[in-house]
Amino acid sequence: MMNPMIEIDNLSVTFNRGRKPVQAVNGVSLSVKTGEVVALLGESGSGKSVTMRSLLRLHPKGTTITGRMQVAGHDVTALSARQIADFRGAVASMVFQEPRLALDPVYTLGDQITEAIMRHEKLGRNEAFERALALFEKVRIPSPERRLKTYPHEMSGGMLQRAMIAMALACNPRVLLADEPTTALDATVQIQILLLIRELQAEYGLSVIFVTHDIGVAAEVADRIAVMYAGRIVEEGAVADIIRNPQHPYTQGLLGARVELAGHRDRLVTIPGAPPDLADMPKGCAFAPRCVRVMEACGQAVPPLTGTKGAGQVACLHYA
Amino acid sequence: MMDAVPNPLNQPGDPRDRGGPAQPLLSVRGLVRHFPVKGSGFLKPKKVVSAVDGVDFDILKGETLGVVGESGCGKSTTARVLMQLIRQDRGELLFDGESVGGTLPLRDYRRQVQMVFQDSYASLNPRLTIEDSIAFGPRVHGISPRVAIDRAHDLLHRVGLEPGRFAGRYPHELSGGQRQRINIARALALEPRLVILDEAVSALDKSVEAQVLNLLLDLKRDFGLTYMFISHDLNVVRFMCDRVMVMYLGKVCEIGTRDAIFDTPGHPYTSALLASMPKMDPAERTKVPPLSGDPPNPIDPPPGCRFHPRCSFSEDICTRMPPGVSSAKTQHSVACLMAEPGGLHSRAPALQESGS
Incomplete structure (x- = not known):
């Protein structure tokens, strides 16, 4: 019982459609304990939904998945077609963004x-x-x-x-995967659905992965937040730590760009540039081209997630 | 806000300015737009969607007016009627004192009012290059192709896209944020005075959204524009807008300055909307949803105050009497019986003796 409910180890997902293979997820490791709510936070194309869909193997044929995924004692990558059909819904189920x-x-x-x-x-x-x-x-x-x-x-x-x-x-099920379940809803309805998920999660002791692009939503539902950028987790930690004291320059930028903080200033602080093309990734840290604290070493190798699991980890050379 | 780079347009002395700074740029009076419901009316009672049902407001020169409300409240229909993409059933639009479609022909009106839509891809013609898309409007209005293309390049530069790299591309080759910049450039190509932004940043990622909001602020200052900013994100509205209008089921329930709406909301619906925003502090999570139920259907809206079935202060009088807009103060007006002095609601303030 002490094993985590969900254990993702070095997951990579590559889509082989189109001219160039696109590596949407690039070595993601994440564990979720029984009864824990983890928010995967990121912008579009960061690989948050792809990571979650891998847990139910919902990708089109021809997608290369490497790495290990354990959910409630099942090795998801090893299940047969029949077994994965039994697994979906009974062990882990998903709520999608567009119910319609x-x-x-x-x-x-x-x-x-x-x-x-x-x-x-x-x-x-x-x-x-x-x-x-x-x-x-x-x-x-x-x-x-x-x-x-x-x-x-x-x-x-x-x-x-x-x-x-x-x-x-x-x-x-023992695991609920929620893929932006409130993004298409009005704010007044969104808060109702968030409270409902939180209530059911506590009642059934569910482990939840909650994918969202909205930091406010993550702050309302999650115990922990994992921030994704260009297919990798760049920072992970308890919700209060991430929001009050973000470490990674990307997380700092995201939190700093929020309009709530602008007060009576007449301009927003922004992260310059745009996320990288997943088919043509820079060699080192994927955030380096947009980073205000970039050093020469950032362009050389991908920084690993460092820190202690549970206490918070960050993938940035400034903290290595 | 108006103390920027001198520009002959949209500045004092602009030949198009008629009424001076005190006259609202656009006055909307008694706007009504109903849509018939398909399949009703033949052997069945005829039903209509009251998308916009008697709306009055002004957009002042040089301001940003925010419009907020749940889906189905009529904010997009209002925008489309203002653009005259659909015609109103009743009501009047006065643009700088001139009646739209009357003394001011539609063709001239449309040059001065432009719109940016939410879906940046669907609103660009996939078969036109970026420069052709931007130059299309001016060419329709009789500007020579060469001048129009030159102006398109200039606008591309203004929205932060290098013309040399982007002018010849097609919409599918761009990211969402870049496409929305193109849409903004296209809206500005006819040198409009009013730009309607209908959820223009809602589909963008947060870091890109911040960039586009900054761009909109810069353009507003440089071109002396007036914005109508429709959004469901109250935080963005608070940042962008000078005044805010809250709509519910086809009616205006509150309109006022930004600080009045956010600091001292007068309508229970506005308070509920504000309380529904996710809290950024995990220690202060929302415990009880401020509103229960979904936004109701604009077919057969409830009698009396339209908000009464979801309002926690609802009394018997609310089910019978529709509140009027308390227009005593132009700074802040509220359509709620609780705000009507001497009204029949038990929480209404007492009527003040006149002349005291």
């Missing part, structure tokens, strides 16, 4: 949830429906019985995301 695209438009929500339950457990249709109803009550969908019989297009975004969470929890 993730749900099937031609089946009612009730049918989709009972199908998932019956796929994994030996239950009759009526029992499965009863459980779906209980789940809808759990995620506080008003008039749940009627809502189970509706199609996705009849529901609002916030309600669909609640239904999506109910579906993800249908087979009592």
Whole structure:
């Protein structure tokens, strides 16, 4: 039981489509304890979603995955097609950003949830429906019985995301993977969904990986934050440490660029430039071309994550 | 804000300026736009979406007016009507004192009002190079191709993209932040006086968003522009805007200066919106959601105050009587019965004796 619930060791993911292979994830190691919420924070193209999707092996054919991934004692890379289908939903399940695209438009929500339950457990249709109803009550969908019989297009975004969470929890998984679940929602609904995820996480003792680009969202839900940049984790630590005392220049830049801090200044502090092309990465630290504290050594080799696990780690030569 | 590089346009002495600085650049009066619901009306009751339902506001010269609200509140429909991409059912637009479509022909109006959309890719023609996209508007308005292209290069330079590298490229060869810079350059090509930014930075990453916000501030100063800034991100609105308008279900529920809205919100909905922003301090996490439920459907909005089903101060009177906008103070007006002096809500302030 002392083993972490999720253990990712030196994961690399390369997409072989297009002219050049693109290495979207580049040696990521991350562990999540039972009942812990870790936020993967990064901009688009930083590899945060790809890292998480690897845990369910959701990548298209021809994608090269190297490294080791353990989830609740299962070696994800070694599972057969049949075994991975049993694993998805029952051990680890996912909540997607766009529930309208993730749900099937031609089946009612009730049918989709009972199908998932019956796929994994030996239950009759009526029992499965009863459980779906209980789940809808759990995620506080008003008039749940009627809502189970509706199609996705009849529901609002916030309600669909609640239904999506109910579906993800249908087979009592131990790990919940959330891929920007609130990005498409209004702020007033976002905070409701965040509080719901936090509440269910505590009740079921779930381990959660929460992918987001919004530091505020990470601060609301996470115990730990791992910051990703260009396919690598550049900093990792407890949520309060990252927010109050960021170490890596990229994290410092991200936190400094927030408009909340601008006060009555008339300009924002920005990180110059743009993230690197993943098909054509610089040799050393990927952030070096944009970094204000760049040294000559930064261009030579990729700095490793240093520090003690749990107390916070940073991949920057200034702290090596 | 107006004390910048001298520029003949949008500065005192601009030949297009008619009413002087005190006259609002754009006045919107009684704007109504309803959309019919498909499939209703034949053997069924006819239904309409009241996207914008009686909206009045002014955009002052040289200011940035922020518009916030949940999805479905009518902020984008308002923007599209202001651009005259769709026509209003009722109501009037006065641009610098002239009636749009009346004394001011649409063609002249559209030169002076431009828009930047949220989706930077969908709003650029994929078959046109960047310089052609930017030069397209001026050419339509009768400027020679060569002058238009020269001006496009100048604008590219102004938005921070080197013309030599970017002018001949196509939209798919650029990143989201670069494409949004192109859209901004294109909006400026006709030398507009008002630019409507409809969620223009919402799709960008945070570090790129900060760069584009800085660019917008620089351009506003250099070209003497007026912005209408639509966003769902209250932090960005607080940074960018001089005045803020809060919309709910097709109505304005509060409008006022930035400090009034953020420091002393008068409408319960504004307070709830502000409280819904994620807290940056993990020690002070939100415990209870400030609002329950989703934004309601603008088909068949509730009677009385439209916010009353979600309002924690709702009383019987709120279900029957729609609040008027308390327009006593132009600095800050609130559409809530609790803010009406001598109103029927138990929390309404007492009516002050006039002349005291």
